[in-house]
Amino acid sequence: MHLNGISLKHNKRTADSATVPVPLPESVKLPMSQHMGAPCEPLVKAGDAVKVGQKIGDTDAFMSTPVHSSVSGIVTAVEDHLLANGKVCKAVVIESDGRQKMSDEIYRPVVNDRESFINAIRESGCCGLGGAGFPTHIKLRVDTDKTPVDSLVINAAECEPYITSDYRELIEAPEDVLDGIDKVMKYIGIAHAYICIEDNKPQAIEDMKRRTATRDDITVVKLKSSYPQGAEKVVAFSATGRIIGEGELPANKGIIVMNVSTAGFISRYLKTGIPLVERRLTLDGDAFGTPCNVKAPIGISVRKLIEFADGSVDDIAKLLAGGPMMGMCLYDFDAPITKTNNAILGMTEKWAVRNEAKTACIRCGRCVRACPLRLMPTEFEKAYEARDVERLRKLKIGLCMNCGSCSYVCPAKRNLAEINQLAKELAR
Ligand code: SF4
Numbered sequence: 060m061h062l063n064g065i066s067l068k069h070n071k072r073t074a075d076s077a078t079v080p081v082p083l084p085e086s087v088k089l090p091m092s093q094h095m096g097a098p099c100e101p102l103v104k105a106g107d108a109v110k111v112g113q114k115i116g117d118t119d120a121f122m123s124t125p126v127h128s129s130v131s132g133i134v135t136a137v138e139d140h141l142l143a144n145g146k147v148c149k150a151v152v153i154e155s156d157g158r159q160k161m162s163d164e165i166y167r168p169v170v171n172d173r174e175s176f177i178n179a180i181r182e183s184g185c186c187g188l189g190g191a192g193f194p195t196h197i198k199l200r201v202d203t204d205k206t207p208v209d210s211l212v213i214n215a216a217e218c219e220p221y222i223t224s225d226y227r228e229l230i231e232a233p234e235d236v237l238d239g240i241d242k243v244m245k246y247i248g249i250a251h252a253y254i255c256i257e258d259n260k261p262q263a264i265e266d267m268k269r270r271t272a273t274r275d276d277i278t279v280v281k282l283k284s285s286y287p288q289g290a291e292k293v294v295a296f297s298a299t300g301r302i303i304g305e306g307e308l309p310a311n312k313g314i315i316v317m318n319v320s321t322a323g324f325i326s327r328y329l330k331t332g333i334p335l336v337e338r339r340l341t342l343d344g345d346a347f348g349t350p351c352n353v354k355a356p357i358g359i360s361v362r363k364l365i366e367f368a369d370g371s372v373d374d375i376a377k378l379l380a381g382g383p384m385m386g387m388c389l390y391d392f393d394a395p396i397t398k399t400n401n402a403i404l405g406m407t408e409k410w411a412v413r414n415e416a417k418t419a420c421i422r423c424g425r426c427v428r429a430c431p432l433r434l435m436p437t438e439f440e441k442a443y444e445a446r447d448v449e450r451l452r453k454l455k456i457g458l459c460m461n462c463g464s465c466s467y468v469c470p471a472k473r474n475l476a477e478i479n480q481l482a483k484e485l486a487r
C-alpha cells in the first residue's frame with residue numbers, strides 16, 4: 060500500500076561508508092534555535108568555562124528543548140546569528156581546549172515511568188534527527204487517555220537521494236535502534252512498532268527482520284523506493300493505512316512517527332546520560348573528493364566538514380543542508396551544523412540546478428499525478444497569483460509538505476514548490 064510519488068536516482072554512494080569521527084574543531088558555534096518551536100535563552104556568557112554536555116541554553120517555553128555544549132573550553136561570545144531560514148537567534152561561540160572534559164551534570168537518568176521518561180528525553184536536548192526537528196518530548200507527551208496511541212512508526216525510509224546517515228544507524232547500531240523502540244513502547248504504552256525501510260536497503264531490511272523474527276509486536280515494513288516515502292504522512296499511511304488529515308497530527312490517528320536515528324539516540328542517552336552533542340551526517344556531492352559519513356560535534360562549521368571530505372569551497376556552486384529535494388540552501392560556509400542536519404551536499408556548477416526558463420503550463424497533469432497527497436499545484440499557483448486566500452484554503456494548501464515532487468516532474472519548469480511555500484505563508 061503506497062501513495063503516489065516519483066522515482067529519483069538514489070546516488071547513495073556513501074552507503075558502505077562506515078561512520079568516522081571528524082577531528083575536534085578549534086571552536087564551535089551553537090545556535091539557540093536548532094529545532095521547531097521556541098529558541099532557548101543562553102545560560103552562559105563570554106569568559107565562562109564550559110564542559111561537554113553542559114546545558115548552555117534553555118527556556119520555560121513548552122515547545123522547545125535545551126542546548127548543550129559539544130566541546131569543553133571557554134565561551135568567547137554570545138552573539139546574534141542569522142539562520143538559513145532568514146531568522147535571527149542568539150548563538151554561543153565556544154573555543155575548544157582540546158581536552159573534551161565531560162560535564163559533572165552528566166548522569167544516567169533515572170527512568171521508571173512515563174513522566175520520568177519524557178522528562179529525561181527533554182533534558183537530553185533530543186529533537187527529530189531526520190531533519191524536521193520536532194522536539195521529541197513533545198511528540199511523546201501525547202495524552203494517551205484522550206488520544207490512544209497504538210502504533211510507533213519508525214521512519215528509516217531515507218528517500219532523499221545521497222543521504223545514508225539513517226542507513227548507517229541501522230547497520231552500525233541496530234541494537235540501539237531496537238532498544239530505543241522498546242523504551243518508547245514500554246514507557247508511552249504503545250502496542251506495536253513498524254520499522255519502515257525502503258527496498259533499496261535490502262541488507263538493513265534482512266538484518267532487522269532477523270533480529271525481530273521472534274517479536275510479534277514489531278513489523279519490518281519494506282517500502283517501495285519512491286520519493287517522498289519518508290514524509291511523515293506518507294510513511295504513516297504506508298505502515299498503518301491510516302490517513303492523517305489536514306490540521307491533524309499522527310497522534311490523532313493513534314500513531315507516533317519517529318526517525319530511526321532518534322530511536323538509536325534515545326537508547327544511548329538512557330544508557331550514558333550524554334545529551335545530544337554530536338550527530339552523524341552524510342557528506343556528498345560532486346564537489347567532495349571523499350564522500351563519507353561522519354560523526355561531528357554539533358556546532359562545527361560546514362567549512363571544516365567540506366575540508367574533511369576533500370572538497371574546496373571554491374568549487375561549490377550550491378551548498379545544501381539536507382537532501383537535494385527538501386534540503387535548505389546554505390549561504391555561508393562558516394554556518395554551524397545543528398541537531399537537525401543529516402547531510403551536507405556540495406555541488407559544482409555542473410550539477411547545481413540552474414533556473415531554467417519556465418514556459419506556460421501545458422496542462423499535462425504530471426504535477427497532480429506526482430503529488431503523494433493528490434493536491435493540485437497548478438490551482439495553487441493560480442490562486443496564489445490572484446492572492447485568493449479562500450481558494451487556497453479550499454484547495455488544502457495547508458497539506459502541502461513542500462516535497463518538491465511537482466516541480467521535479469513539471470516539463471514547463473514551473474516553480475510550483477516555491478509558489479506552494481509562498482502560498483502557505485499567505486494562507487497563514
Ligand atoms: S510540494 Fe506540495 S503540492 Fe507539490 S507534490 Fe509535494 S505535497 Fe504535493
Ligand code: SF4
Nearest residue numbers: 420421423424426469
Ligand atoms: S506539470 Fe507543469 S505543465 Fe504539467 S500541468 Fe503541472 S504545472 Fe502544468
